[in-house]
Amino acid sequence: MTAYKIHVIDVKNDLKNYIWLIEHTPSHEVVIIDPTEAQLVLDYCTQHQLKPSQIWLTHWHKDHIGGVPALLTARTIPVYGPRAELSKIPMLSVPLDQHSQVKFHDLEVEVIEVPGHTLGHIVYYVENLDAAFVGDTLFAMGCGRMFEGSYEQMFHSLQRLAALPPQTQVYCTHEYTLANAKFALSVEPDNVALQQRADHVEHLRYLDKITLPSSIEQELATNPFLRASSVEEFQRLRELKDHF
Template identity: 35%
Template sequence: MKIEIIKCLQDNYSYLIIDEENQTACVIDPSESAPIINYLDNSKINLKFILNTHHHYDHVGGNLELKKKYNSKVVGFIGDKNRIPEIDISLENNQIWKQDNFEAKIYHVPGHTSGHIAFHFFKEKKIFTGDTLFSLGCGRIFEGTYEQMYNSLKKIKSLPKDTEIYCGHEYTLQNSNFCIANDSGNLKLKNKILEINKKLKNSLPTIPSTLADELECNIFLKAKDLESFSKLRDLKDNF
């Protein structure tokens, strides 16, 4: 499987998961359709599935046009079937979704929204976390609770450490400023910040990260209990 990172809107990432053998693809969270159509048509790849982590417009904005153009199936969480545009396939927590050569385990990870899910392509060791886990950060809590978000992050923390993290936004540099302010002695984090700045200077995405890196550098994943996590989330909201 090949992963193509597609920049959308101001700081969103959509991801094409490409089956090179069959020249087919899934797209994760198409914020807008134009850059995805441009890549697919230039590469002569057929879009079979549209996978949505949650219902926010900057993650589903391209659904309708992509579905219409490619006759793709829209895939999302059963609890969001009335909020995700044109949904065809409704998934449940811990379900294995398998179509053609695409296979992922679904994790319900509420907090940012009540119906947020992550797609874990476990054979490839890649997880698409939307706005639940960012590199060096986590999503704002809009519909859920601190406890839900804390437990959602715990699910992701339990995965193999070499799992690659693909998140919904290029927030890594801003997140690093908060992490280093609250974890100033972390040498691994300092080195990661150097790498982040080098990538951004060269107009490269800072994604994917690895779970191993996040466990060492992401202040939210280092929180030892719900109380400390909640305090950090409040501090970040006002940082």
């Protein structure tokens, strides 16, 4: 699958969003995932001679969809996103659920429903690229806050992601890794893999470098929320983290 390249745009906003792009390199067409804002994306595409072709949204939060209207003004392209959040995303043109087929050139994309952070949150899993675009559900050594779903829903959503092949690269939307590492160490101080990862991440952030993507394998070794063995344990961790 050398015909594809994944790009990242660092929004450099307070929420530390990243906008991921998948380029089909022969055509220079790109999928834009969760565009926080439009101008950065348009400038990046001009600079790298990329052609916006599709927009994929994971959930309705403003920092994930804010750029959509202006991107559509520049060029009419399909906007994919969760059917369950259609009422909150008026510019959504291709509503998706877990039975939907999404295609980008010869990539076939699986839609995984992961309620918890929001009720309609979806993940785009691209098996051919060993890539999962997970929005605000799974973070490096952390997970999204639960605004809409129950602990049980979020636990099962994370378990579903934990069952992806270990080599799957995890493309999260925010650079929350360092803060997550500090919390993870507070609950698993003796986890050697976690200690090593935390040191590495601290170094990357010191150099102002991105810490993503992660991988399912790394998360299984170092993410307390994926390592929780029951809903009760997950809930205890999530509540601790909310007040950390």
